[in-house]
Amino acid sequence: MSTIRTPRRRTGIAVAAAVTAAAALTGPVSYATPAAAEKPSPGAPGLGDPMFPLDGNGGYTVDRYLLDFDWQAPKTPFEASATIKATATQSLSRFNLDFGGNTLRAVTVDGKAAGTARDGDELTVTPKSPIAKGRAFTVKVTYTADPTQTRHRDDAIEDYGWIPTPDGTVVYPQPNGARLIFPANDHPSQRAPITFRITTPKDRTAVANGKLTSRKNVSGDRVRWTYDSEQPLSTQLVQLAVGKFTMVDSTGPGGLPLRDIVPDALVEPTAKYRKLTPAHLTWLEKKLGKYPFNRYGILVGDTDLAVALETQTLSLVPKADLLGTQVDAERNLVHELAHQWFGDSVALAGWSDLWVSEGHARFYERMYSEEHGGDSFEAAMKAAYKAHDQWRRDFGAPAEPTEPNLFKRMRYDGSALVLYALREKVGDATFQQIERAWITKYTGRTASTQDYIDLASKVSGQDLEGFLKPWLYGSKTPPMPGHPDWVVDPVT
Ligand SMILES: [Zn+2]
Numbered sequence: 001m002s003t004i005r006t007p008r009r010r011t012g013i014a015v016a017a018a019v020t021a022a023a024a025l026t027g028p029v030s031y032a033t034p035a036a037a038e039k040p041s042p043g044a045p046g047l048g049d050p051m052f053p054l055d056g057n058g059g060y061t062v063d064r065y066l067l068d069f070d071w072q073a074p075k076t077p078f079e080a081s082a083t084i085k086a087t088a089t090q091s092l093s094r095f096n097l098d099f100g101g102n103t104l105r106a107v108t109v110d111g112k113a114a115g116t117a118r119d120g121d122e123l124t125v126t127p128k129s130p131i132a133k134g135r136a137f138t139v140k141v142t143y144t145a146d147p148t149q150t151r152h153r154d155d156a157i158e159d160y161g162w163i164p165t166p167d168g169t170v171v172y173p174q175p176n177g178a179r180l181i182f183p184a185n186d187h188p189s190q191r192a193p194i195t196f197r198i199t200t201p202k203d204r205t206a207v208a209n210g211k212l213t214s215r216k217n218v219s220g221d222r223v224r225w226t227y228d229s230e231q232p233l234s235t236q237l238v239q240l241a242v243g244k245f246t247m248v249d250s251t252g253p254g255g256l257p258l259r260d261i262v263p264d265a266l267v268e269p270t271a272k273y274r275k276l277t278p279a280h281l282t283w284l285e286k287k288l289g290k291y292p293f294n295r296y297g298i299l300v301g302d303t304d305l306a307v308a309l310e311t312q313t314l315s316l317v318p319k320a321d322l323l324g325t326q327v328d329a330e331r332n333l334v335h336e337l338a339h340q341w342f343g344d345s346v347a348l349a350g351w352s353d354l355w356v357s358e359g360h361a362r363f364y365e366r367m368y369s370e371e372h373g374g375d376s377f378e379a380a381m382k383a384a385y386k387a388h389d390q391w392r393r394d395f396g397a398p399a400e401p402t403e404p405n406l407f408k409r410m411r412y413d414g415s416a417l418v419l420y421a422l423r424e425k426v427g428d429a430t431f432q433q434i435e436r437a438w439i440t441k442y443t444g445r446t447a448s449t450q451d452y453i454d455l456a457s458k459v460s461g462q463d464l465e466g467f468l469k470p471w472l473y474g475s476k477t478p479p480m481p482g483h484p485d486w487v488v489d490p491v492t
Contacts, residue, residue, distance in 0.1 A: 001156060001174055001309045001407070002335040002361065040130035043095035045122050047187050051351035051403045054122060055176050056187030057096045060086045063136070065194045067182050069145065071206065071242050075164050077103075080145040082182045085138050092131040097141070098179040098186035099123040101149035101161075105142040114139075121179055141183045149180040155407035158307055165263075165302040168204060168243035170316055172309055175351065175406065178235035188348040189446045191232035196240055199224045205245040207261045207299065209233060209312050229312070230294050231444065234347050239311030241299055252278045252296065253285060259297040261314065266300050270322040273329040274298055280330070280337050283368060288338075289436055292345035292443050298333070308332045310339030310361070327374045335365040341439055349448035354406060355398040355472070356452055359415025366416060381420045382486055384413040388477040389488045399449045399472035418471045424481040425467060426460045434459045 043059020046052075066083040084097075100121040107114045107125050115126035123141075131137050147162040147169050161177040163170050171181055179186045198206035199222050208227035216224045227240075246267050248260040260274050277298065281291055293313045301318040309316045315336035321329055343357030370377040384391075391414045395405035398415045423431040437459045438452065449472060457464045470478045480486045 001307055002332050002365070038091055040091040040093035043090065043092050045096045047189070049187060049350050051401065051406060052176055055098060056190050057098065057185050059090045059092050059095050060088050062086050062185045062190065062192040064192055065182065065184070067194060067196050069198045069240070071198055071200050074166070074168055075148050077144050077146050080182070081140060081142045083138060083140045084183070085136065087136050088131045088133050091133045094124055094126040097123045097125065097183040099183040100179045102146050102180070103144040105144065108140045110137055123183055151177060151180070153407065155405065156307070157407050159305055163303050163305055165243055168241065170241040170299065170301050170303065171239060172305070172307065172316070173238050174236040174309055176236065178238050181238065181240070184235045186235045188234040188236050189350060191234050191347055191446070193232050194229045194238065196227040197224060198240060198242065200242055203244065204242050205247070206240065206242045207245065207314065208240040209238060209314055211295065233312040233344070237310065237312040237344055239299060239314050239316060243302065248274070252281045256281065256291060257295040259295065261297060261299045263300060263302045266302065266319055270300055270319065273322045273326065273333065276330060276333065280334050284334070284338060284364065287364065287432070287435070288341050288439055292341055296340065308336050310336045310344055312340070312344045327369060330372060331365050331369050331374065334368045335361045338364040345444060346439065346442040347446040349446045351406060352399055352401060353449050354401065354411050355415035355418065356449060358411040359398065359419055362412045362416040363419045380413060381417055384417045385477065385480055385486045386489045388414060388417065389491050392475055392477065393491050397473050397475065421471055421480055422456065422468065424483070430460050
C-alpha cells in the first residue's frame with residue numbers, strides 16, 4: 001500500500017509481550033509431518049507469525065476458493081458462500097478458518113453438515129469423520145456477509161475490510177481483513193487461485209482480481225459477473241468491488257490487456273494520469289523484466305480513504321490521488337505497480353518480510369519520481385538516514401517490526417534505505433542483477449528476508465550477511481557506504 005502523507009506517529013506501544021505470549025500458545029508451525037498411522041488431531045489455529053500468531057491455519061493447504069456474493073445495495077447485508085477446495089497435510093480431526101464478522105449460516109465438509117465453533121476470528125470446523133492426510137476435501141461455508149465491517153489500524157493502513165462507496169463497495173484486505181470478506185487461510189504466505197461470482201442489480205458493475213470470464217443475466221433484473229484470478233494470490237491482495245463503473249480498456253507494452261475500472265463520473269477527470277500506465281510499465285519492465293501477470297488495471301476508489309493498495313492485477317487507487325499533482329499521482333501509481341512484482345508475484349513468507357515489498361515499492365517509486373520532476377532520491381534517503389535510529393527505536397528495525405508499527409515509515413523510506421545502502425555497497429550493475437535474479441527465482445512463489453540475503457550474496461559473489469543483517473535487524477544504523485558524511489540523529 002502507499003500513502004504519501006506522513007503516517008501519524010504513535011507512542012507507548014506495549015503489545016510485543018502479548019504477541020509473544022500468543023505465539024507460545026499457538027504452538028509450533030504446522031508443517032510437521034506426522035507419521036502415516038498417526039491418530040487424527042486438530043489443525044493448528046494459526047501459523048505462528050510473530051506479528052499475527054493466529055493468522056493462517058495448520059493441517060491443510062487451500063487449492064482454490066470459489067466465492068459467491070449475492071450483492072444487493074450499499075451497506076446492506078447479503079447472502080454469500082465460500083467453497084474451499086483443500087488438501088489435508090496431516091490427519092485432521094478438525095481444522096480452522098480465519099473468519100471475522102458476518103453471520104454464519106452453515107458449514108459442510110464434502111457435502112455433510114459439520115460442527116462449528118467461533119472464537120474471535122477463529123472458525124473451528126469439525127467434520128463428521130476425520131480427514132486422512134493427503135486427502136482432498138471441500139468445505140462450503142454459507143453466511144450473510146456484512147459489507148459495513150471495517151477495522152482500523154493506527155499506521156499507514158488506516159481503515160481496512162469492506163469500505164463502502166456511495167453506490168457500492170471496494171475492499172481493503174491488507175493486512176488481515178480478507179476474513180471479513182470470506183472465510184480464509186488468511187496469511188500472505190498462503191496463496192491460492194480464486195473464482196469470484198458476484199450477482200448485482202443490472203445498474204451496477206462488479207469487478208475482482210483477474211479476468212472477467214462471464215457476464216450473464218440471471219433472474220429478473222440481476223446480473224452475474226464471474227472473475228478468475230488466473231494466478232494464485234494471497235488473501236491480503238484480493239479485490240472485489242461493486243459500483244456504477246465504466247470499464248476503460250486499453251493496451252500496454254507487448255499487448256498487455258489494461259482495464260481501468262472507474263466510477264462513471266470520474267472517467268474524464270482521472271483520464272490524464274490513468275493513461276500513464278503504459279509508460280510506467282515500460283519503465284518498470286526495463287528495470288525488472290516482464291510484468292508478471294496477464295493483465296493490469298486501476299480501480300479508482302470513490303472513497304475518502306487516501307490509501308492506495310496493490311490488489312493483484314487491479315490496484316486500488318483513491319480518486320484523490322488521481323485529481324492532484326502529477327508528481328504525487330505518479331508516485332502512488334508507480335508504487336502500486338511495482339508491488340505487482342514485489343509483494344504480489346513474489347509474495348511475503350511472513351509479515352516480518354514486509355520491508356522487502358514496501359522497501360522495493362518505495363525504492364522504485366522514488367527512483368521514477370526523481371526522473372520525472374519529483375524530489376531527489378538521494379536527498380530523501382539522506383533524510384531517512386538521519387531519522388533511522390529513531391525509527392529503529394519507535395517502529396522496530398526494517399525486518400523486525402512490532403505488530404502495531406508494521407506499516408510505519410520504517411517499512412517505507414526506512415526499508416528503501418536498506419536497498420539504497422546495498423546498491424552503494426555492490427554497485428548499480430550488480431544491484432540490478434540481484435533484483436532481476438530475485439524476480440526470476442521467486443516469481444509466483446513466497447520468499448523471505450533470508451532468501452533475499454542469500455540471493456544477494458550469491459549474485460554479488462560476496463558474503464553480504466554481515467553487511468545486511470545489521471541494516472535489517474540492528475538497533476543502530478550502520479555507516480552508509482560511499483557517504484561518510486551522512487549522520488544519524490540521536491534518538492530522543
Ligand atoms: Zn506499498
